[in-house]
Amino acid sequence: xxxxxxxxxxxxxxxxxxxxxxxxxxxxxxxxxxxxxxxxxxxxxxxxxxxxxxxxxxxxxxxxxxxxxxxxxxxxxxxxxxxxxxxxxxxxxxxxxx
Numbered sequence: 001x002x003x004x005x006x007x008x009x010x011x012x013x014x015x016x017x018x019x020x021x022x023x024x025x026x027x028x029x030x031x032x033x034x035x036x037x038x039x040x041x042x043x044x045x046x047x048x049x050x051x052x053x054x055x056x057x058x059x060x061x062x063x064x065x066x067x068x069x070x071x072x073x074x075x076x077x078x079x080x081x082x083x084x085x086x087x088x089x090x091x092x093x094x095x096x097x098x
Contacts, residue, residue, distance in 0.1 A: 001048070001052070002048040002051050002052055003048070004044045004045070004047045004048030004051060005044070005048030005049065005052070006042030006048075007041075007044050008040075008041040008042065008043070008046075008047075008048060009041065009045060010041070011037050011038070011039075011040050011041030012037075012041030012045070013045060014034075014037055014041075015033075015034045015035065015036070015037030015038030015040070015041055016034065016038055017034065017037075018030055018031070018033055018034030018037060019031050019034030019035050019038065020034070021034070022034055024062050033091060057071030081096050
């Protein structure tokens, strides 16, 4: 559980309490502040859920991403090796095509 989710739950609960107290006491300002805090709590919890889902997806796909990165590095190294070999062959004095 992310800190956003935890803070969201706290804001939601605190907001419910403020809204209830405001409604019981006739304090519209407190009731509105409580409703706003509940909305903030819902948004924080939703954001926490998104962050958790992204982290889970990243963790689940990390091995294949690491393998792909390795393959790309190997391809680049091999391509550079081939270029070097071709250049050296082309400028080799033993090569009669020059």
